Amino acid sequence: MTFKVILLAIALMVVVAILMSVGVFLKKKGGMVNTHVGGNKELTKRGISCATSQDREERKRK
Structure with a gap:
């Protein structure tokens, strides 16, 4: 069984x-469908990105 x-x-x-x-x-x-925030054109137009990308950019600036 x-x-x-x-x-x-x-x-x-x-x-x-x-x-x-x-x-x-x-x-x-x-x-497959890109579900990452960075792959969304509408969010990119509004200047919204994922937390990881924002953190990486901030670390480069400092």
């Missing part, structure tokens, strides 16, 4: 991984 559940879970994970990769390969631009 436990073995069947484990096999079912593994099979389900394989199917999900395949379906997720289909979107990446079939998209015109492909790849």
Whole structure:
């Protein structure tokens, strides 16, 4: 019984991984979505950046 559940879970994970990769390969631009603050054009226009980038810039100034 436990073995069947484990096999079912593994099979389900394989199917999900395949379906997720289909979107990446079939998209015109492909790849994963950039969720980093620096990759957002609207935030960049407003002068907003991530805390790590701001910290790095401040350390360079001092």
